[in-house]
Each structure stands twice: as structure tokens, then as C-alpha cells.
Amino acid sequence: xxxxxxxxxxxxxxxxxxxxxxxxxxxxxxxxxxxxxxxxxxxxxxxxxxxxxxxxxxxxxxxxxxxxxxxxxxxxxxxxxxxxxxxxxxxxxxxxxxxxxxxxxxxxxxxxxxxxxxxxxxxxxxxxxxxxxxxxxxxxxxxxxxxxxxxxxxxxxxxxxxxxxxxxxxxxxxxxxxxxxxxxxxxxxxxxxxxxxxxxxxxxxxxxxxxxxxxxxxxxxxxxxxxxxxxxxxxxxxxxxxxxxxxxxxxxxxxxxxxxxx
Amino acid sequence: xxxxxxxxxxxxxxxxxxxxxxxxxxxxxxxxxxxxxxxxxxxxxxxxxxxxxxxxxxxxxxxxxxxxxxxxxxxxxxxxxxxxxxxxxxxxxxxxxxxxxxxxxxxxxxxxxxxxxxxxxxxxxxxxxxxxxxxxxxxxxxxxxxxxxxxxxxxxxxxxxxxxxxxxxxxxxxxxxxxxxxxxxxxxxxxxxxxxxxxxxxxxxxxxxxxxxxxxxxxxxxxxxxxxxxxxxxxxxxxxxxxxxxxxxxxxxxxxxxxxxx
Numbered sequence: 413x414x415x416x417x418x419x420x421x422x423x424x425x426x427x428x429x430x431x432x433x434x435x436x437x438x439x440x441x442x443x444x445x446x447x448x449x450x451x452x453x454x455x456x457x458x459x460x461x462x463x464x465x466x467x468x469x470x471x472x473x474x475x476x477x478x479x480x481x482x483x484x485x486x487x488x489x490x491x492x493x494x495x496x497x498x499x500x501x502x503x504x505x506x507x508x509x510x511x512x513x514x515x516x517x518x519x520x521x522x523x524x525x526x527x528x529x530x531x532x533x534x535x536x537x538x539x540x541x542x543x544x545x546x547x548x549x550x551x552x553x554x555x556x557x558x559x560x561x562x563x564x565x566x567x568x569x570x571x572x573x574x575x576x577x578x579x580x581x582x583x584x585x586x587x588x589x590x591x592x593x594x595x596x597x598x599x600x601x602x603x604x605x606x607x608x609x610x611x612x613x614x615x616x617x618x619x620x621x622x623x624x625x626x627x628x629x630x631x632x633x634x635x636x637x638x639x640x641x642x643x644x645x646x647x648x649x650x651x652x653x654x655x656x657x658x659x660x661x662x663x664x665x666x667x668x669x670x671x672x673x674x
Numbered sequence: 675x676x677x678x679x680x681x682x683x684x685x686x687x688x689x690x691x692x693x694x695x696x697x698x699x700x701x702x703x704x705x706x707x708x709x710x711x712x713x714x715x716x717x718x719x720x721x722x723x724x725x726x727x728x729x730x731x732x733x734x735x736x737x738x739x740x741x742x743x744x745x746x747x748x749x750x751x752x753x754x755x756x757x758x759x760x761x762x763x764x765x766x767x768x769x770x771x772x773x774x775x776x777x778x779x780x781x782x783x784x785x786x787x788x789x790x791x792x793x794x795x796x797x798x799x800x801x802x803x804x805x806x807x808x809x810x811x812x813x814x815x816x817x818x819x820x821x822x823x824x825x826x827x828x829x830x831x832x833x834x835x836x837x838x839x840x841x842x843x844x845x846x847x848x849x850x851x852x853x854x855x856x857x858x859x860x861x862x863x864x865x866x867x868x869x870x871x872x873x874x875x876x877x878x879x880x881x882x883x884x885x886x887x888x889x890x891x892x893x894x895x896x897x898x899x900x901x902x903x904x905x906x907x908x909x910x911x912x913x914x915x916x917x918x919x920x921x922x923x924x925x926x927x928x929x930x931x932x933x934x935x936x
Contacts, residue, residue, distance in 0.1 A: 422732075423713070423793045427687060447748045449711070451685070451798065454705065461811040462921060469802030470684075472711065474734065480751035486709045487798040489742035489758050490873065496751050531685045532796060538748040540731030549723040659724060 422549075424531040429501035431510040434533050438512065439505035440473075441535040445477040450512065456483055456493050460521030466492055473512065473525060475501060481514040481523060483640050542670035550600040556583050556658035557596065557631070559561070564596055564629060564651055577621075579613040593618065593626045600655055603632035608642045615648070688795040693772040696795050700737075700774065703797040707739040708734035712774070714792035717754050718745055722783030728754055735774065737763060737788055743776040743785060755785050797905035810921035812845075812862040816918035819846050819858065819893070825920070826858055826891060826913055839879040842872070854887045855880065862917055870904045877910070 426437060434450070441448045450473040456466040471492075474482040478497035480599060493564075499514040510527040517542050549555065561568040566587025575582040586598040595618060596604075597611040607630055615628045630643065631653035643650055688699060696712070703710045718728040728745075733754075736744040740759035744873040747754050761776040772789040816835060829851025838842040846858040848931040854912065857880060859865075859873040869892055877890045892905065894917035905912055 424690075425689060425794065427685075445771075446736070449713075451711075451800075455804065455916045461916075462814055464806065464808040466806045467804035469804035470800035471800075472709075472736065473804060474746060474752070476746075476749050478749040480749070482738070482746075482751060484736060484738075484744075485802045487738050487742070487759065487802075489738070489753075489756055489935075491751075492806055494751055497749065518731055531798070532687065534794060536732075536748075536793070538732035538734075540733060540749075542717065542729035542731035544726065544728045546726040547724055552724055552727070564736070565689055586746060634764075655724075660836040 415617040421512070422537045424535040429530055431505050431508070431530065433525065434530050434585045435503045435505050435531060435612050437535055442475070442501050442503070443535075446482070447477055447490040447532040447536045447538050448475040449473070449532070449536070450527070451532040452527045452531065453632055454483075454527040456524050456526075457524045458493050458522070460516070461519055464493065469530065470531075474513070475514075478622075479514075483523070483525065493525075494524055495521065495604070500532075521600070533583050544632065546656065548600070548655040548662065550598055552662055553598050553600060553631070553653060553655055553658045554583050556661050560661055561586065563661075564594070564631060564652060568594060577614055579617055580610070582614050582618075588627065593622065593624055594629060595626060596629045596631055598653065599632035601632070602634050603630050603650075604636035604639050605642055607632065608646065608648065611648055612646050626648075684799045684801075686797040691795055693767050693770070693789065693792065695765070696772050696789075696792050697765045697767050698794060699797055704737070704765070706799075706889060709739055709798045710737040711735070711796040711798070712737070712792065713794040714772075714789045715810070715902075716745075716787050716789040718788075719786045720755050720784070722778070723781055726755065730790065732793075735752075737774070737776075741876075745785070745787065748764050755770045757783065757785055764788075771841055775847050808918065808921040810862070810917040810924065812860055813925055814898050815860050815862060815893070815915060815917055815920045816845050819860065819915070821852070822923055823848065826856070826893060829855060836926055839876055839883075841875040841879055844876050844880075850889065854889055855884065856891060857887045857911075858891045860915065861892070861894035863894070864896050866893050866898035866901050867904055869894065870901050870908065870910065873910055874908050 453470050455468045473483045479499040480497040481495040482491040483493040494515045495516050499516050502513045504511055512525040512555040515522045554577045557563050558570050559572055570584050570586040572585050575585040584593050586594050588594050595614050599607050611628045611630050615626050618626050628648040629651050631651045633654055715732050717730045720726040734746040740760040742759040743757040744753040745755040757776045757778050761778050764775045774787040776785045781896050820832050823832055832846050832848040834847050839845040844857050845860045848856050850856050857876050861869050873890045873892050877888050880888050890910040891913050893913045897914055
């Protein structure tokens with residue numbers, strides 16, 4: 413049905429295109445690093461570290477200009493197949509089908525998408541320089557501390573988390589480099605006197621159980637007026653912990669490592 | 675620019691639509707559980723367990739008929755913002771912008787997408803009943819066994835994985851319910867004599883180190899001819915382990931639990 417150039421040529425739309433035309437537009441788009449969106453009926457084969465087969469159905473395929481590929485079904489928020497950035501892509505017709513193939517070199521992984529019908533093909537020059545800022549939750553901050561104990565201090569080793577003590581649950585329970593027990597209370601916002609008291613109660617409870625030195629650390633982005641003085645009076649410590657930094661650390665370590673399972 | 679009904683009315687495409695029209699089409703699409711694709715310039719705010727802000731840029735927003743939402747930038751294979759299925763969605767105009775809001779009840783999370791310009795809006799009745807079959811890699815099978823030790827036998831407790839011994843690395847090293855050491859060798863395909871010999875070597879190496887009973891289990895989807903006899907001769911065991919079943923278990927446990935970090 414021909415193509416139309418829209419929105420200052422940022423978007424090219426082909427509706428129900430012949431598969432030959434689609435292959436050409438995709439190839440051109442790949443060459444000029446455009447974002448491609450292909451909607452149609454396809455089957456998908458994946459070969460690599462694992463393998464998978466997806467029988468025919470209507471799907472949305474996104475090919476980004478960095479060479480990442482996503483195959484989305486009409487339900488579910490996870491793509492059914494995908495490749496990270498850096499893929500080598502090809503589009504061609506074969507026996508009346510449109511083949512889109514994405515190959516990743518290391519590890520060697522190949523996704524082959526075979527369309528028998530296209531509903532819509534969109535080739536876009538999207539511009540997105542918007543800054544993304546992420547601020548963590550308290551649970552995220554806890555996970556960040558478990559994954560990166562140096563956020564608390566060098567040599568800190570978490571033993572457990574959400575440890576039940578009489579007055580409640582200790583966020584992170586661990587040991588410092590000198591073998592002293594450490595109780596960490598995490599707050600996402602400004603920590604006030606209430607947080608200090610909570611920490612003091614945990615210390616009291618743990619000291620009642622073990623015959624050892626116990627340190628208490630309040631980890632938060634900042635302290636409220638009065639909280640600092642109270643900490644000093646009670647012999648407790650403060651460590652600045654930034655939710656945004658925690659969020660960034662978690663984002664970076666979002667690739668699952670096998671060691672995370674143990 | 676009006677709307678066109680395509681491909682037996684499965685796809686409705688609006689190019690550069692006025693935001694009022696877009697809001698109406700999205701609202702209709704949500705009501706009739708269609709898959710929506712919105713491409714335009716937007717900013718995104720997220721509030722929930724964490725919070726995030728994304729400044730304006732060109733993005734692709736997918737709203738699936740199950741109420742899941744994905745916001746994709748032109749690079750990266752992860753969505754920058756997303757919501758799982760089950761969101762309540764709204765679309766309306768406000769101060770010359772198109773607002774799409776997705777609210778999840780538990781935990782309470784809200785994504786607000788504010789478009790100042792739309793390039794393309796597509797409302798689709800996609801049909802996808804294609805079966806997905808996933809077959810795991812050897813590494814996936816190892817992870818599955820670590821997460822679900824019952825795959826080997828009831829009471830099996832992994833101690834470590836990739837344990838270095840003189841002849842190589844033991845896939846999974848653990849203990850059975852009677853306290854005997856267990857060495858598990860995993861094969862993704864049919865396990866042959868070579869796999870049996872490899873397992874026997876590991877056993878020999880470990881027996882040289884510890885003064886305890888050591889069991890050897892070859893875990894694979896099936897045994898090659900001759901391998902069974904060799905196992906019996908060497909006093910080793912076989913456990914059927916299906917790559918597809920492993921893959922499904924991993925898929926199901928893909929939600930990250932905090933306990934996985936320790």
C-alpha cells in the first residue's frame with residue numbers, strides 16, 4: 413500500500429506491506445540506525461545457551477538502533493524472546509516469508525523471526541536524550557547493602573537481614589572487620605529521633621542475647637535535627653546512604669549471577 | 675488526520691493524531707481489551723516502592739490487553755518504566771497534554787506518562803495462541819538444581835557448585851539426607867560413557883580428599899546405550915533431569931527474591 417513520510421520524516425509507516433518491500437525498508441532502517449517496529453504474524457526460533465520455539469501468532473517486534481531486539485506477545489510484560497544491544501541483524505525474504513535474524517556473537521545466540529504476514533511496519537528516527545533519575549525504596553536500599561556491604565563500611569559482612577528480635581526486625585545484621593556485631597537500620601528519608609530509638613532498642617535486645625560488643629549504625633540520606641545528638645548520647649553511629657546511589661547499583665547489577673542463588 | 679481500519683479491522687492506525695482523538699481511541703481500546711502502541715514525545719513519572727523521573731524524549735509505549743505497560747526508549751532492551759499485568763489504565767487530556775496513567779493496586783504503584791506530541795497511535799486486536807517451548811542450557815539446569823534441589827532427590831542439599839577438583843569442576847556438590855556427599859554431573863543432552871567416566875574421576879578425586887562415603891549422580895534427559903551398564907559397574911547413579919522442566923522452573927522463579935542475594 414505504499415509508504416508515507418510523516419512527522420518531519422521521523423516516521424515512515426507501511427501498512428500491510430508486501431514482504432519484499434518490508435525487507436527493503438528494514439534493511440534501509442538498519443543501515444541508518446533507525447528504530448523499527450514490526451507487527452505481524454510470525455514464528456520465532458532461538459538457539460544459544462538455551463533454545464526455544466514459538467509457534468505462529470500476532471506479535472510486536474522492536475528493533476532498536478543499538479541492535480537490541482524484543483519480541484512481544486499481546487500479553488505479559490516480559491518479551492517472549494529478546495537480544496541485548498550489539499546484535500547483527502538481517503532481513504530478507506525466503507519462500508514467501510520475511511525473515512528477520514538477530515545474531516549475537518558472545519555468547520553465540522541467534523533469534524530467527526519468520527513472518528508470514530505483516531500488519532504494520534514503522535521505521536523511526538526517535539530522539540530521546542531525556543535524563544532518567546531513579547530513587548530507591550527502603551527495600552532496594554537493603555538489597556544494595558547486601559550486595560555491596562562497602563556502602564556501610566569497608567570490611568562489613570552481612571550475616572542476615574530482617575532478623576527477628578523482640579522489638580521488631582533488624583534491617584541488616586552483620587559483622588565488622590574486627591568481628592564486632594553490627595546492627596544496621598535503614599531509612600529512605602531523613603532519619604529522626606524515632607529511627608534512633610528503634611536502633612537503640614534493637615541493640616538492647618541483641619546485647620541481652622549475646623555477650624559481645626554490638627555496634628549500631630543508622631543508614632539514611634540525612635539526619636533530622638536532634639537525631640545526631642541523640643545518636644552520640646546513645647553511642648550509635650550514622651552512615652550517609654543515598655537512595656539514588658543504591659538504585660543505580662541495583663540497576664547495574666541487574667544481570668543475574670549464579671552466585672545470587674546461594 | 676483521521677483513522678483507517680486495516681487488515682480486517684484488526685489494526686487501527688492514527689498518524690500524528692490530535693491528543694483529544696488519541697485519548698478517545700486509547701479509552702475505547704482499553705475498554706475492548708485491545709493492544710495499544712503509542713509513539714510520541716513524553717515524560718514519565720513513577721511513584722511506588724521506589725520513584726523515578728524521566729525527562730521528555732521520543733518513546734514507544736505498549737499497553738497490552740492484560741493491563742501491562744512498557745515504556746521503551748530508542749536504545750536498551752529493558753523498558754525504562756513498566757508495570758506488570760493487572761493495571762488500571764486511564765487516558766485523558768490535561769493542559770494540552772495526553773496523560774496515560776497506569777495504577778497497580780498491590781503494591782501501590784503509579785506510572786504517569788505525559789505526551790506533548792504523538793507520532794503514531796495503533797490500536798490492535800492481536801491474536802496469539804502460539805505455544806512457547808523453552809529448553810534450558812546446561813548452566814540453566816545447574817541453576818535449577820541449586821534453586822530446586824528436589825530435582826535430584828528429596829533431602830538433597832547443595833553445598834557449592836563449580837567446585838574445583840583435580841580433574842575439573844564439579845557441577846553441583848552437596849549432601850544427601852543421610853549426610854553422604856553427593857557429586858552431581860549435569861548433561862543437557864543424552865549422557866554417554868564419557869560423562870560417566872568424568873563423574874567417576876570426580877568421585878575418585880573427592881574420595882582421595884575426604885574420608886567419607888561419596889555418591890555420584892549423573893543428571894541428564896537420557897542415557898546413551900552402554901552408559902547405564904557402565905554406571906552400574908562403577909556404582910554410580912542416574913537421575914532423569916529434563917532441560918525443559920528446568921527452564922520452566924527458572925522462568926517461574928524469575929521474580930527476584932531478596933533471599934537470592936545471600
